Amino acid sequence: MKKVGFIGWRGMVGSVLMDRMLSENDFFRMESYFFSTSQKGNAAPKVTNGHQTLMSALETKELLKMDILVSCQGGDYTQEMFPQLRKDGWKGIWIDAASTLRMKDDSVIVLDPVNRHHIREALHKGVTNFVGGNCTVSLLLIALHGLFKENLVEWVSSMTYQAASGAGAKNMIELLDQMRSVGNRFGQNPAMEALDLERQMATLITEGSFPKTNFGHPLALNILPWIDSEMPNGQSKEEWKAQVEANKILQTTTMIPMDGTCVRVGALRCHSQGLTIKLKKSAQLATVEELIRSANPWVELVPNNKADTLAKLTPAAVSGKMHVPIGRLRPMTMGGDFFNAFTVGDQLLWGAAEPLRCVLRMALE
Numbered sequence: 476m477k478k479v480g481f482i483g484w485r486g487m488v489g490s491v492l493m494d495r496m497l498s499e500n501d502f503f504r505m506e507s508y509f510f511s512t513s514q515k516g517n518a519a520p521k522v523t524n525g526h527q528t529l530m531s532a533l534e535t536k537e538l539l540k541m542d543i544l545v546s547c548q549g550g551d552y553t554q555e556m557f558p559q560l561r562k563d564g565w566k567g568i569w570i571d572a573a574s575t576l577r578m579k580d581d582s583v584i585v586l587d588p589v590n591r592h593h594i595r596e597a598l599h600k601g602v603t604n605f606v607g608g609n610c611t612v613s614l615l616l617i618a619l620h621g622l623f624k625e626n627l628v629e630w631v632s633s634m635t636y637q638a639a640s641g642a643g644a645k646n647m648i649e650l651l652d653q654m655r656s657v658g659n660r661f662g663q664n665p666a667m668e669a670l671d672l673e674r675q676m677a678t679l680i681t682e683g684s685f686p687k688t689n690f691g692h693p694l695a696l697n698i699l700p701w702i703d704s705e706m707p708n709g710q711s712k713e714e715w716k717a718q719v720e721a722n723k724i725l726q727t728t729t730m731i732p733m734d735g736t737c738v739r740v741g742a743l744r745c746h747s748q749g750l751t752i753k754l755k756k757s758a759q760l761a762t763v764e765e766l767i768r769s770a771n772p773w774v775e776l777v778p779n780n781k782a783d784t785l786a787k788l789t790p791a792a793v794s795g796k797m798h799v800p801i802g803r804l805r806p807m808t809m810g811g812d813f814f815n816a817f818t819v820g821d822q823l824l825w826g827a828a829e830p831l832r833c834v835l836r837m838a839l840e
């Protein structure tokens with residue numbers, strides 16, 4: 476049985492990965508070792524074929540004994556430890572949630588429903604670095620897989636509505652803290668007129684005492700149209716990732732342009748995206764619907780009507796779910812080669828943990 480080491484398994488992506496592995500009985504297929512940056516020697520989580528004590532994630536000694544390492548510890552950890560392990564001659568398979576190695580030539584961005592064959596081929600050829608994609612990119616590709624498969628897409632513009640979870644667990648809690656502050660202030664004046672309340676709230680969210688250590692700004696009663704760092708061309712790094720990562724996953728020979736504005740909104744763990752899709756030629760709505768619907772087991776086409784949209788195509792409806800719904804699909808007034816769509820996906824499942832679980836399963840086969 477292969478030895479698999481897990482690093483960062485207690486964080487948000489790591490915990491979701493552990494849950495999914497337990498529900499799919501994955502631990503039967505490997506010997507598991509749990510690593511920690513701070514609690515070496517403590518009891519490890521009890522799983523089938525699991526080593527009982529935690530080992531140090533900050534020394535290479537035990538890590539080097541693993542056949543496969545799965546890291547959800549974050550980019551700084553990868554930056555620090557991955558080169559050391561390779562320098563010390565470690566030839567095992569590195570599976571990572573962080574973006575650090577995504578665009579390196581010797582790594583494959585994994586997204587099982589879309590590039591399973593490529594992953595399999597890469598494993599066969601001896602590739603050893605596998606990295607999960609950016610969450611919005613992965614969710615967009617699962618939703619539009621049918622159109623990419625047919626090579627129908629000329630370009631896509633995606634306007635995102637990204638949940639607090641994408642910024643980390645502390646940010647999720649901060650959003651809830653912000654909401655509590657709003658609720659408390661409202662509780663003091665429930666009988667006020669709407670415009671008076673709005674003035675009170677507008678003041679509250681800009682007060683120094685409003686909780687915003689992590690976001691730096693109010694997200695409750697607000698949206699934040701910048702995610703990640705600044706790129707020299709005016710894009711945010713989150714916006715930059717869409718085109719480069721999607722084209723790498725799709726292994727395109729001619730770059731498909733993808734661009735838009737990435738926006739943080741007050742949802743907790745599901746990312747949504749409003750899409751403008753430019754096809755290479757006009758297509759019938761029914762054809763586009765069928766291509767999208769039948770592309771993979773996870774995409775779900777939501778009929779373009781108000782009732783189904785509001786019941787099935789929202790972060791509230793999708794939280795904790797594996798399927799990736801896409802709806803609001805219709806030709807646009809610009810012409811028969813332009814389609815409008817809206818998609819939502821759980822940022823922690825297919826957006827982060829699930830692609831890692833799938834490549835781990837394949838690496839164990």
Ligand code: HSE
Nearest residue numbers: 609610637641642702
């Ligand atoms: N960069 C994403 C976000 C996290 O900020 O929402 C998942 O890749």
